[in-house]
Amino acid sequence: MEITKEKLLSFYETMLTIRYFEEKAVELFAAGQIPGFVHLYIGEEAVATGACANLTDKDYITSTHRGHGHLIAKGGKLDLMMAELFGKASGYCKGKGGSMHIADVNLGILGANGIVGAGQPIATGAAFACKYKKTDAVSVCFFGDGASNRGTFHESLNMASIFKLPAVYICENNMYGISNNQKNHMNINDISDRAAAYGMPGMTIDGNDVIAVYEAVKEAVKRARKGDGPSLIECKTWRHRGHFEGDPGVYKDPKEQETWVKKDPIIKLEEKLLEHKVVTKEEIAHLQEEAHGKIEAAVEFAKNSKDPSLDELLTDVYAG
Amino acid sequence: MTQMSYVEGLRDGIRIEMKKDSNIYMAGEDVGIFGGCFGQTAGLFQEFGGERIIDTPISETVIVGHAVGAAAAGLRPIVEIMFIDFIGVCMDEILNQAAKMRYMFGGKAKLPMVIRTTCGAGVGAAAQHSQSLEAFLTHIPGIKVVMPATPADAKGLMAAAIRDDNPVVYIEHKGLLGFKGEVPEGEYVVPLGKADIKREGTDVTIVAWSAMVHQALAAAEALAQEGISAEVIDPRTLAPFDKDSVLQSLEKTGKLVIVHEAVKTGGLGGEIAALVADEGFDLLDAPIKRVTAPDCPVPFSSYLEAHYLPSQDKIVKAVKEMF
Incomplete structure (x- = not known):
């Protein structure tokens, strides 16, 4: 493998952190401690992890309603994220945004987004800013197969292409737009085919292989x-859970679910690391323990934080 | 002071700000070499070049949406939606992105962006190119809405809109673009959220904005011949709305007529009437009147369109009913 041991280990740590963060979110949501909606990324961690490993704090991303993975991979702080899930004053958005609107503009995270496909124009605009300011920063847009059917997709990729913007559009194709299978919502197999319509490179890769994602996004x-100019990368992947917590996923074929769960990106990487003797089983156990510890600390921080004060209701509507 | 048209005024506001701050750029359909659908941006492409005056595809969604991202990433975009009637095409970007981002992010984003657009009937442009949709926008906390009526206000409000750190929708009236008036030279800023008394009076307060200011002024002149002294207040900025100016005027006059070109139901006139009923009921000595377009689409026929529009005569009639 050409990738350094440090990099491989950082992939593994990031993916574990995302996984444990969300498993904890499931538990807290079920216990009624987290309000609202929770959309989980479990099963798709390799995409955010491999992609964001190519970025610095100066680069931008836009995320989706299923955003925890992107935010963690881009460097989002676990305690501030968890506190936001709880709606606490110490959260990223002072408790005013919640899971679907977490952002950290200083880290280039221009927000999770509650509107499917809305991140595409925003990422395009951030890419425009990178080019306008003549920096070498880039803007990466995460979105799903469902969002690739929005008009925002067409308008954004077309604009990015004609203006040669430094943008990377990463489609996380988990095969379902909520309950609607890809076969029913588009007449092609590979969403990357659409890149041809915008005169930009398009490729389809295994979204459960963090190394493949890393390499493709690197290019x-x-x-x-x-x-x-921009590119379109389609990452085929699978969400293990429902569209949101509480969705039993009756629209999925249990056999297909079983097949994909076996292709769990974290297990795949773990096997590879062991096979190539990058790590020992003991080291893996240690990394897992460490990741659990970080999540527990974040939960502790969130639980010990205060609700926003009532005057926060009317602040931040306008700047200045 | 110098004589300028409304369109020259707003363009002068843009030019002066663009010269000062290289983070300001303009993007929209035909704003470049073509100079804007009504000539609003004429000469800017030649002066600032294609990197700062940018022709976009006909893609309203990404025109506004990219501005949100560019503003969040540190630029100060001015984007154009050619007609406000097209705002439905980019409404998510205004309603759920531009207006909400700062609040949703707990105050950690700043979105200095201006959306320029045109409104207004009277030019035979029919139902999809003539509307006054400001009330769609004033219903959205998080954005500011500006509608100048004079060349001087067009210039000064443009400067203020560009300097503001929030999304501002700046609505130009098609029928006013050639309207001439005195405009201060050099830097000139009209603060957002501050109304202007366009004519002082003592017997009745007429609140009107955009093209309707001129109908109201003509009505006030006609009323003066009949011994009625009308005060004409132009809020200029509809969000935030300068309610104090209206209430102060009513302390003098006790009578309120609200005039807008938008259709009546759900129009901003209803909100202003409710605000006065809440906070200034004791100041009133007559029911509040609204002079507006009727609740129908803008018709094409010149004959019908003339009847559709609120006019000097309709304002005079409404005022006289109060005496």
Whole structure:
């Protein structure tokens, strides 16, 4: 493997952190401690992890309603994220945004987003800003197969292409737009085919292989930083859980679910690390313990935080 | 002071701000070499170049949506939606992105962006190119809404809109673009949220904005011939709305007529009437009147359109009913 041991271990740690963060969110949601909606990324961790490993704090991302993975992979702080899930004053958004609106503009995270496909124009605008300011920063847009059917997809990719913007559009194709199978919501197998319509490179990769994602996004980011324009990368993946917590996923074939769960990206990486003797079983157990510890600390922070004060209701509507 | 048209005024506001701050750019359909659908941006492409005056595809959604991302990433975009009637095409970007981002992010984002657009009937443009949809926008906390009536206000409000750190929708009236008036030279800023008394009077307060200011002024002139002294207040900015100016005027006059070109139901006139009923009921000595367009689409026929629009005569009639 060409990738350094440090990098591989950081992939593993990030994926574990995302997984444990969300498993904890499931538990807290079920216990009624987290209000609202929770959309889980479990099963898709390799995409955010592999993609964001190519980015720095100066680069931008836009995320989705299923955003925890993107935020953690881009460097989002676990305690502030967890506190936001609880709606606490110490959360990323002072408790005013919740799971679907977490952002950290200083880290280039322009927000999770409650509207499917809404991140595409925003990411395009951030890419425009990178080019306008003549920096070599890039903007990465995460979205799902469902969002690739929005008009925002067409308008954004077209604009990015004609303006040669430093953007990378990463479609996380988990095969379902909520309950609607891809076969019913588009007449093609590979969403990357659509790149041809915008005159940009498009490729389809295994979204459960973090190394494949890392390598593909690396090329696209390199191209963007050089000023050669945007790319579309489709990552085939699978969400293990429902569209939101509480969705039993009756629309999924249990056999297909079983097949994909076996292709769990974390297990795949773990096997590879052991096979190539990058880590020992003991080291893996240690990393798992560490990741659990970080999540527990974040939960503790969130639980010990205060609700927002009532005057926060009317602040931040306008700047200045 | 110098004589300028409304369109020259707003363009002067843009030019002066763009010269000062290289983070300001403009993007929209035909704003470049073509100079804007009504000539609003004429000469800017030549002056600032294609990197700052940018022709976009006909893609209203990404025109506004990209501005949200660019503003969040530190630029100060001015984008154009050619007609306010097209705002439905980019409404999510205004309603759920631009207006909400700062609040949803707990105050950690700043969105200095201006959406320029045109409104107004009277030019035979029919139902999809003539509307006054400001009330769609004033119903959304998180954005500011500006509607200038004069060349000077067009210039000063443009400067203020560009300097503001919030999304501002700046609505130009098609029928006013050639309207001439005195405009201060050089830097000139009209603060957002501050009404202007366009004519002082003592017997009745007429609140009107955009093109209707001129109908109201003509009505006030006609009423003066009949011994009625009308005060004409132009809020200029509809969000935030300068309610104090209206209430102060009513302390003098005790009578309120609200005039807008938008249709009546759900129009901002209803909100202003409710506000006065809440906070200034004791100041009133007559029921509040609204002079507005009727609740129908804008018709094409010149004959019908003339009847559709609120006018000097309709305002005079409404005022006289109060005496």
